[in-house]
Amino acid sequence: MTYPIRIGVQLQPQHADYAQMRDAVLRAEDLGVDVIFNWDHFFPLYGDPEGKHFECWTMLGAWAEQTERVEIGALVTCNSYRNPELLADMARTVDNISGGRLILGIGAGWFEKDYEQFGYEFGTAGSRIAQLAADMPRIKARLAAGNPAPVREIPIMIGGGGEKKTLRIVAEHADLWHSFGDPETLARKSAILDQHGDAVGRDTATLVERSVGVEAPPSEVAEGVVGAGATLLTVGTGGPDYDLSLVEQWVRWRDERR
Template structure:
């Protein structure tokens, strides 16, 4: 399978009124971005730790109605916060609202403050990854039992880089793997992912798209990231202003690379 180069944006739902977030979604879609993500936390990850913040999946339902073309999803949902069957049905519902544009981004979870303040058991990194591994078959099974069924085979993006456990879950269940780190890290862990794929009988080099966050202009990092295998490149931006200038550079780079002269 050949993956097209795509550009995403993560609109971090912090330090903003919802109107500012809604406007940022509109501006991102108008720019020509391919995917618009939020994240699944209950408190800001930067700036004022108790600043303004909004919930992930309620927001995705609104984005499904607001947008027309872009794919939407969380980068990434915390598996710990919702029963897997419930999460599967939430995803199926947003899939239908959006007309088949949802990506289910999911990970094992890590932000202890969310767990403590909302009454979830934090456990250990190992127990959270084990819970994620157990959740994935339940999610797929719930989709198969749902009426109506999802509009498509909902793509699953798994975020994380643990070489022994997380990448094994990616190899078994993911359509997209979101890596955290630079091109060298992506290249090294991508090879480990493919080793896991061989062990579980999946051609992950062909079947699992590589995704990575970018925080520098394409002129500085695009070539090495593409060479390392990344095809989904996502710019992050925070409220209240949601500066999309770096995103514009990446969209322009994508279009010039594809020979698109105007939108």
Template sequence: MTTSSSSGVRVGVQIQPQHADYAQIRDAVLRAEDLGVDVVLNWDHFFPLSGDPDGKHFECWTMLGAWAEQTSRVEIGALVSCNSYRNPELLADMARTVDHISGGRLILGIGAGWFERDYTEYGYEFGTAGSRIADLAQALPRIRARWAAMNPAPTRDIPVMVGGSGERKMLRIVAEHADVWHSFGDVETLRRKSAVLDEHGAAVGRDTASLVTRSVGVDGADPREVGDALLDAGARLLTLGVDGPDYDLSTVAQWVRWRDALER
């Protein structure tokens, strides 16, 4: 994962693809890149997660292909792609293709899945939390194996960002496979779960403290109040979600200014 600042701190924005026309989503992505964010993300769902449950909504990966052409600097990806919706080899090929379209700016965000309506209305087996986590653990090595076999190969080692915080199973998967770990929660939660992640890393023989970037959602938070504490807890990618149709980036701008101030 590239780093845009000498401090190693990056700001991301999740452009939630709901309650908006696509022109409004495209405009929000342009504004985010112009603002100076480092990473622009969407999510992998088929229906809105808030507001009108039957409101406007768009699909994740076709959108990422468009973003790859539209943008020139930011990294792009899903926060996160649902492992259940695509065969791992197909997802690997989609990710490799978007990687090439973007000139090497894709992050493969992936998780086990949780939103039951997506599964039932699109005909996927929902299973159990345990079965979905087990499927994710099996999929990640298959994705990397497919990348290794492709012609052309990906332009770089595509960073894998795993979203999830379950201490027994999900953090073990993060320790084994992830380059980036995304979580939600306050500073103390991040500290505790980060320590658990490093315990899993030691168990699998991987130095997760240095090899796994800590990413955390900071929706609605003021960087002047929580930014320094999150850095002390190990966070290096701070991501805010913004909703359609307006996609207000004012709080995102505060975090970009805070990041830039770290350079001075």
């Protein structure tokens, strides 16, 4: 399968009032992005650690009503924070509200403060990854059992770059794989993902879209990341201002390629 180049923006739900976030969603959709993400944390990741912050999935429900065209999702949901069947039912509901525009992004989790302050067991990186592996079949089974069903077969995005365990889970379950790093790292890990795909009997080279975060203008990094196989390119921006100038450059670059 050949994937089109798409541009995403991650509107980080920190250091802003909700009205500012809502305005940023409207501006991003009007700008022409393909996907609008938030993230799944309970406290800011940078800036004032006790600054303003909002919860991920209730926000996605609002975005589902607010937007008309863009896909929406979390980049990414922390698997540890919700029972897997509950998460699947939340995803099914948001997908229906949006008319079939949800991407279910998920990862093993890593931000210790979230766990400590909200009463979750932090465990180890290994235990969190093992739990993600155990929960993915439960999530998919519950998605398949819901009534009404999702509007579409909800794409599952798994974030992370662990070469032995996380990429194996991606190979088994994901429609999209989100990663960070330079083009060389992306290309190397993408090849490892395909090796896992061979092991589990999935053609991940064609069935798993590559997604990557970008922090520089397309003139500086587009050739490298696209050459490494990425087709969903996402810019992150935080509150209170939600500067979309870099996003605008990427949207223009995408349109010039068409």
